[in-house]
Amino acid sequence: MRRCWSCRRCCSLRCAARFVAVVVVVVVVLVLKPDLAPDAVNKALxxxxxxxxxxxxxxxxxxxxxxxxxxxxxxxxxxxxxxxxxxxxxxxxxxxxxxxxxxxxxxxxxxxxxxxxxxxxxxxxxxxxxxxxxxxxxxxxxxxxxxxxxxxxxxxxxxxxxxxxxxxxxxxxxxxxxxxxxxxxxxxxxxxxxxxxxxxxxxxxxxxxxxxxxxxxTPIGDAFRRLKLRHTMSWKSRVKIGLSFLEMVRSFKETQYGELSLCDVQETNFGLRTSDFTVQAIDIDLALLPQTRSNFVSQAEKCTKDSECDFFDCVAYCNYKTNNCTSQMKSSNFQNFCHDIFKTKYFVNQGLLEEAPHNVAHELGEILTKCASVPPNSTVKFPETYYSDLYNRLHSLLSKESQ
Incomplete structure (x- = not known):
């Protein structure tokens, strides 16, 4: 059932109108009062x-x-x-x-x-x-x-x-x-x-x-309220948080029940233990183990493109020959962290690893741009080592910056 798999889509003009209205209110708050935005938006919703x-x-x-x-x-x-x-x-x-x-x-x-x-x-x-x-x-x-x-x-x-x-x-x-x-x-x-x-x-x-x-x-850290980021966290602290996110990628990939895919990657779903800069996933309602992910795929309707095989931030490939969603994931936790946490998202949010020191800004920007990208479709696939190489490069760079 596509309604289950692609549940972000509004099914009526009324739903779309309400969504636009909420977006307008949120954007106005973010632009006029960015320092109050997180609390104001949370209370309103x-x-x-x-x-x-x-x-x-x-x-x-x-x-x-x-x-x-x-x-x-x-x-x-x-x-x-x-x-x-x-x-x-x-x-x-x-x-x-x-x-x-x-x-x-x-x-x-x-x-x-x-x-x-x-x-x-x-x-x-x-x-x-x-x-x-x-x-x-x-x-x-x-x-x-x-x-x-x-x-x-x-x-x-x-x-x-x-x-x-x-x-x-x-x-x-x-x-x-x-x-x-x-x-x-x-x-x-x-x-x-x-x-x-x-x-x-x-x-x-x-x-x-x-x-x-x-x-x-585990409280949502100020580092995840990205509008306030530059005023509350030093670069070295943000680097340590970034390393914890990378540790989470590895940890979730190797659970004893298979990879845990986080399908709703946004800063308010993560908490920060400030004593050791450990990041925790504090809302995993939309995190899928392989069996659940497979169940969602099997329920999906016929597809004509990959975007019809998505479940929030978890995107699978569409098999163009059978017009069925496959169990092979197009996105990953690492890719989603790069896209939604490390880099600037939309025009109002400041990415966790943005505004890096000049000596690493160019290399870091190149890595983040590449790791945030996904193949355009199932006929164009990145090499098997594409993301693992980027992961190692980013981990190495952040490890040096944390010293």
Missing amino acids: QRCTDRESKKLLQNLCHNYTRGLIAGPLCSPLCSKMTIIYEQCLGHGNKIALKARWTDRWIVLKASKESTMAYYVPWNRNDHTIIMTTNEVARWVYDFVVSEVNPYPIDMAFLHDRLLSNLVTKGGNYSRAAVESLWSVLQQGEFLKLFLLAGNKHIPDVYGWCGHMYAMEY
Whole structure:
């Protein structure tokens, strides 16, 4: 279904008109008040309030006290009250709330769709005890395997990270426990956070309560608010951040479940740990593992050009003979970072690696221009080593500049 794969396209004039109106407002703010732009734009688009955020948490805890939901975070959030709400970060397609849990900041997240209902993929009328531990283990294992196929999953890993957090009664799980686990597993970001635990470029996930899960809070660094860049970050600091992005490229290419493709590359989807300049991908809803990427390709309608095989920043080739989208990617994380993070994007944003010192400006500009480009179509392909050579050149240059 092209509507699923190419979901950025507006399907009506009304949608297009609304988009243009938003763009006009944003551009006016950016031009007239560039120093206020990020906060003003975020507030205008998010429209989230403390009142509705607190009400959401109250409803969550009310369902917990009624025995309708469960999870390892329910007690600290609703009973012990060691998780304290701080502020709303967003109420778009995903709810994001900043909170304090004893000595650390966390983000409570939930997909809007996941708040609609709790359900499990079987029909049971018993609202108390519904599944044995072995039944749940097999169900979770089969579900996760279907998401990462053909890469193997360790059952012990699933047990230690997921199932051991569920409270059992006589060797069984309650309906509330199983439905709550199901509701978070259905949220793609939670599953990827869980599977990629231990990767320093991925925030830690701490647990869940009902449909809401908690993850490590990593703030969006001022370096990613590119209008302010030249006033807030030294060149050497920006170089260190650039190196962290390159480390992320390598790290995501070599996960144990195949390459993780970031399909929504924009600065607000990355956080910065300032203590060591480590960049983290803090919003991976639109990050695809190979199996999910393959599923999207198989759903795509007939294509006549590569742009009809795109999913946000992830672009695949169109096979002109069969008019089908292929699983071969035209874009990559490295190419997207060069195009959307390192270089100037549009006329209002300042790229992370722009305005370099004169001694490296020419060479760096040449590398960024080349690595930001993609082949025009499937009949014109760059050599196999094209991007790897550019990656090595850029990494070498930035490593010298970081000294």
